[in-house]
Amino acid sequence: MQTLDLIVFIVYMGGISLFGASFYSKDKSSDTFTLGNSNFPTWVVTMSIFATFVSSISFLGLPGNAYQTNWNAFVFSLSLPIASIMAVQFFVPLYRKLNSPSAYAYMETKFGLWARVYVSACYLLTQMMRIGTILYLLALPVNALFGWDILTIIALTGLVVMGYSLLGGIQAVMWTDAIQGIVLIGGALVCLLYIFFSMPEGPGQVFTVALENDKFSLGSFGSSLSESTFWVVLIYGIFINLQNYGIDQNYVQRYMASRSEAEAKRSAFWGGMLYVPVSMLFFLIGTALFSYYSVFPNSLPAELHDVTKSDRVFPFFIVKVLPPGLTGLLIASIFAAGMSTISTSINSSSTVVLVDYYQRFSKTKLTEKQSMRVLYLTTFIISILGIGIAFAMINVKSALDAWWKLASVFSGGMLGLFLLGAFVEKVNRKGAIVGMVLGVLLILWMSLSPIFWTEGTLSVYASPFHAYLAIVFGTLVLFITGFLATVLFSRKSTD
Known part of the structure; x- marks a missing residue:
C-alpha cells in the first residue's frame, strides 16, 4: 500500500x-x-x-x-x-x-x-x-x-x-x-x-x-x-x-x-x-x-x-x-x-x-x-x-482557529486604513495615525487578553468580545477616528 x-x-x-x-x-x-x-x-x-x-x-x-x-x-x-x-x-x-x-x-x-x-x-x-x-x-x-x-x-x-x-x-x-x-x-x-x-x-x-x-x-x-x-x-x-x-x-x-x-x-x-x-x-x-x-x-x-x-x-x-x-x-x-x-x-x-x-x-x-x-x-x-x-505550530490545538486569531493580530488595522483612503477623498493624516494607534491597541487587547488575563484578579481586564471581532472593531475605530478627525480639521481650516 x-x-x-x-x-x-x-x-x-x-x-x-x-x-x-x-x-x-x-x-x-x-x-x-x-x-x-x-x-x-x-x-x-x-x-x-x-x-x-x-x-x-x-x-x-x-x-x-x-x-x-x-x-x-x-x-x-x-x-x-x-x-x-x-x-x-x-x-x-x-x-x-x-x-x-x-x-x-x-x-x-x-x-x-x-x-x-x-x-x-x-x-x-x-x-x-x-x-x-x-x-x-x-x-x-x-x-x-x-x-x-x-x-x-x-x-x-x-x-x-x-x-x-x-x-x-x-x-x-x-x-x-x-x-x-x-x-x-x-x-x-x-x-x-x-x-x-x-x-x-x-x-x-x-x-x-x-x-x-x-x-x-x-x-x-x-x-x-x-x-x-x-x-x-x-x-x-x-x-x-x-x-x-x-x-x-x-x-x-x-x-x-x-x-x-x-x-x-x-x-x-x-x-x-x-x-x-x-x-x-x-x-x-x-x-x-x-x-x-x-x-x-x-x-x-x-x-x-x-x-x-x-x-x-x-x-x-x-x-x-x-x-x-x-x-x-x-x-x-x-x-x-x-x-x-x-x-x-x-x-x-x-x-x-x-x-x-x-x-x-x-x-x-x-x-x-x-x-x-x-x-x-x-x-x-x-x-x-x-x-x-511551521516548526513552532506543531503543538497548536486547532490550526484553523489559530490561523484566524493570528490573522486578526497581524492584519493590525490594514483594512481600516485602506477603507479610509478609498472612501474619504481628503484624509487628515494625523487623524489617520491616531486612529491606527487606537485600532491596533484595541486589536491587541481583544486578541491577547483571553490568553493572559483569563484567571485571577486581572480577569476583569479581559475582553468580553469574541476574538473574531478584533479586526471588526479595530477597523471601525480606525475608520471612524480618521473620518471624524478629517471632518473636524476641515471645519477649523474653513473657519
Whole structure:
C-alpha cells in the first residue's frame, strides 16, 4: 500500500516541481518575475485566485472544524459574494488605474510613506504566519502515512516550493496554481464519494447521523458578541474578505497580471465565488467523517477521540481507510492546496520587499540584475522563516482557529486604513495615525487578553468580545477616528 501511494505522491511532487521550474529563464526580468508581463489567460488567473483562497488550512482545517463542531465556520464563506462584488466595483479599477506591482503604493499616495511601510510590514508578518501554518498542516498526512519525521517533512516541502517559486517566478506560481486547483477539487470529491458509499446503510446514513447530532448547524442566531454566533462569523468574514480583496498583495498582484481590467474583474469575481461550493465540500467531508466514525467508533484510535486532535482525523482516514493509490492521490491533493498558497505567499512577499522597500528607498534606480538578486534572496529568506514558524505550530490545538486569531493580530488595522483612503477623498493624516494607534491597541487587547488575563484578579481586564471581532472593531475605530478627525480639521481650516 505504502509503495503505490509513495509512487503517486513522488510522481505528483516531481511533476509539479519540474513544471514550475520549466518557467526559469536566465533573462527573466523583475516585471516577468512579479507580473508575468500581464499576459495570463482569464481562466488561469481565476483558478489562481481560487487556489489562493484554498490551502491546507481549508483542506484539513475545515473538515477538522466540521468534525469537531458544526458548520458555523462555513458562514465565513457566505460572506464572499459581498467581497467579490466590492472587488469588481471598486478594488480592481482602483489598482488597475494605479498600475503598480505593489498593493501598498496606494497607501503612500493617501497617507504618506509611513502608511506604506506599516501596511506592507503587517502583510509580510501575516504571510510568514500563513506559510508556517500551511507547512505544518501539510506534514500531518505524510507523517501518518509514511511515518516520516514532521520536522523533516516541513523542511523538505518548504524547500521544494521555494525551489520552483524562485526559478519560475509568478509564471510558475500561477500556472501551477491552476493545475493544483483542479487536482484538489477532484481529490476532495473522490474522498467524499468514498465515505458516502462506505456507510453500511448507504450515503443517506451520513445525513441521518449528522442531523441527529446537529452537525449542520450554522451556529446560534443570537445577539451575543462573546460567542462564535452566525452573525459574529459573518461579520468577521466580510471584514477579512474585504481585506483580502482590497489590500492583500496576493490578490492585487493577480489583478495586475490580467490582460485587461475586464478580465481582472471576471477572475476576481469567479475566483472567489468558486470557493463557496468547494468550502462546502470540505465541511461536508468533516461531517461525513463524524458520521463514519460514529458508526465505526472502534476504527478511530482512542487519542483521536480527543476533540483537540480533530485536525488529525481526516489524515488518519486518508491513510487507514482509503484504498492504495487513492491515498496517494488525496495526499497529493492536500499538497496541491498547500503548495499553491505557499508559492503565492512567497512570490507576493518578495515582490513587496522589492517594490516597497528596495526600490522605494534606493537612492539610485536598481538595475534588472540587482532587482532579480533582491527577489531571489528574499524568496529564500521568507521560505526559511516560514519553515521555522511551521516548526513552532506543531503543538497548536486547532490550526484553523489559530490561523484566524493570528490573522486578526497581524492584519493590525490594514483594512481600516485602506477603507479610509478609498472612501474619504481628503484624509487628515494625523487623524489617520491616531486612529491606527487606537485600532491596533484595541486589536491587541481583544486578541491577547483571553490568553493572559483569563484567571485571577486581572480577569476583569479581559475582553468580553469574541476574538473574531478584533479586526471588526479595530477597523471601525480606525475608520471612524480618521473620518471624524478629517471632518473636524476641515471645519477649523474653513473657519
